[in-house]
Amino acid sequence: MDNATWGHIKESLAGAVGKSNFSNWIEPLEFAQLQDGVATFHVPTNFMGDWVQRNYADNILGALTKSGADVSRLKFAVSSGAPRQPAAKPTATPPAQAGHDAFGVPGAPLDPRFTFERFVVGKPNELAHAAAKRVAEGGEVTFNPLFLYGGVGLGKTHLMHAIAHELVTQRPDLRVVYLSAEQFMYRFIQALREKQMMDFKQLFRSVDVLMVDDVQFIAGKDSTQEEFFHTFNALVDQHKQIIISADRAPGEIKDLEARIKSRLQSGLVVDLHPTDYELRLGILQQKTEQQRAAHGNVPMADGVLEFLAHRISTNVRVLEGALMRLFAFASLVGKEISLELTQDCLADILREADRKVTIEEIQRKVGEHYNVRLSDLIGPRRVRTIARPRQVAMWLAKKMTSRSLPEIGRRFGGRDHTTVMHGVRKIDELRGTDSQIAEDLELLRRALEA
Ligand code: ADP
Numbered sequence: 001m002d003n004a005t006w007g008h009i010k011e012s013l014a015g016a017v018g019k020s021n022f023s024n025w026i027e028p029l030e031f032a033q034l035q036d037g038v039a040t041f042h043v044p045t046n047f048m049g050d051w052v053q054r055n056y057a058d059n060i061l062g063a064l065t066k067s068g069a070d071v072s073r074l075k076f077a078v079s080s081g082a083p084r085q086p087a088a089k090p091t092a093t094p095p096a097q098a099g100h101d102a103f104g105v106p107g108a109p110l111d112p113r114f115t116f117e118r119f120v121v122g123k124p125n126e127l128a129h130a131a132a133k134r135v136a137e138g139g140e141v142t143f144n145p146l147f148l149y150g151g152v153g154l155g156k157t158h159l160m161h162a163i164a165h166e167l168v169t170q171r172p173d174l175r176v177v178y179l180s181a182e183q184f185m186y187r188f189i190q191a192l193r194e195k196q197m198m199d200f201k202q203l204f205r206s207v208d209v210l211m212v213d214d215v216q217f218i219a220g221k222d223s224t225q226e227e228f229f230h231t232f233n234a235l236v237d238q239h240k241q242i243i244i245s246a247d248r249a250p251g252e253i254k255d256l257e258a259r260i261k262s263r264l265q266s267g268l269v270v271d272l273h274p275t276d277y278e279l280r281l282g283i284l285q286q287k288t289e290q291q292r293a294a295h296g297n298v299p300m301a302d303g304v305l306e307f308l309a310h311r312i313s314t315n316v317r318v319l320e321g322a323l324m325r326l327f328a329f330a331s332l333v334g335k336e337i338s339l340e341l342t343q344d345c346l347a348d349i350l351r352e353a354d355r356k357v358t359i360e361e362i363q364r365k366v367g368e369h370y371n372v373r374l375s376d377l378i379g380p381r382r383v384r385t386i387a388r389p390r391q392v393a394m395w396l397a398k399k400m401t402s403r404s405l406p407e408i409g410r411r412f413g414g415r416d417h418t419t420v421m422h423g424v425r426k427i428d429e430l431r432g433t434d435s436q437i438a439e440d441l442e443l444l445r446r447a448l449e450a
């Protein structure tokens with residue numbers, strides 16, 4: 001194989017990875033050699049090599065193999081001839097097309113499916129959606145940062161990508177960078193190691209819109225937090241839009257510096273609530289159309305989508321996975337998607353969903369019931385009006401989930417397992433003597449099982 005052959009092969013990847021990812025990550029790869037099943041490419045920076053290895057190795061290996069090359073592994077080497085510099089000088093950086101040109105601030109690839117068109121709006125996510133839409137218009141920065149939070153699989157990443165897609169199309173002049181907090185840390189550590197901190201700082205301070213996903217990741221990682229804080233402040237000072245996501249509210253992220261928490265709260269904080277039945281049904285309907293486009297018109301019995309919307313948990317990713325499996329299976333065996341086939345094919349997911357009451361749900365329901373804020377429920381305050389509901393929540397967590405005492409303790413603000421045990425015993429005791437408590441428990445239990 002030679003560089004020209006590689007030139008042809010790589011063109012075939014453009015469709016698979018998307019145009020901007022292609023020009024950022026694949027286009028610059030220079031084929032060096034193929035030896036003993038290892039294909040080596042020259043890349044301008046180590047970071048880029050790592051990135052391509054992590055995100056596109058499968059695509060590239062697939063394309064190479066398809067063209068007949070005998071290759072099982074990829075290697076990326078910084079070309080020694082070229083100056084190592086393209087890495088980082090902002091002055092040498094052309095404005096980013098998709099916001100993540102390989103030689104400027106590297107962001108993560110955007111998922112082409114995560115658009116606003118494909119985002120189904122319902123009560124639980126309408127606020128988050130509206131806020132995301134507003135930011136995507138790219139007008140004057142009115143709330144900064146936009147902080148989106150919610151449980152896993154509720155659409156945080158989807159919304160962030162949707163904002164990025166929209167901005168990149170509407171305002172190609174803007175430098176939009178999306179990355180996960182983990183990638184931010186990775187970049188930061190690499191800059192430290194390669195003594196490129198000045199470049200790192202300048203680069204991150206030169207973006208127009210910065211999106212950092214899953215920011216809870218940097219909790220407890222002190223120097224990364226520190227750097228994130230400075231980047232954040234520098235951008236806010238320049239009136240650049242920042243969009244952050246996390247799996248919980250800023251105030252509830254443990255081991256995050258107080259000043260960062262308060263900074264994160266200073267803009268607009270919106271949460272994505274767990275999906276409800278209507279939203280799940282809406283999402284299933286939309287995804288069914290997409291599956292039909294992919295699998296042809298597999299017939300489906302009435303009531304299947306309703307059944308799934310009822311029975312499967314709030315996590316949209318699980319819902320999606322179930323539907324995909326159903327379609328793949330039905331089209332494989334050439335059968336209609338009946339209720340029976342659904343139950344057979346998804347037995348494990350349905351079983352899992354059945355006993356899925358999460359500690360978060362318990363805490364939320366208990367908080368609502370006793371009118372206690374979540375932060376108090378998991379916080380340190382010991383007054384009876386808070387401590388008792390907390391013990392009730394611990395009791396429910398012990399009885400209704402498969403979590404261990406230490407795990408429950410951790411979810412209640414990092415308490416010791418003996419504290420949880422004490423709480424559970426106390427409630428067991430009160431259940432026999434205090435009819436109000438007994439009634440509360442019954443009510444909560446029923447609400448959670450519903
Ligand atoms: P999170 O980042 O909150 O964990 P994701 O954004 O990755 O969740 O969403 C998980 C999956 O569910 C993705 O495939 C996403 O497209 C899909 N999804 C989540 N919410 C919606 C929605 N409202 N409409 C359509 N798809 C959704």
Ligand code: MG
Pocket residue numbers: 156157158213214
């Ligand atoms: Mg996510």
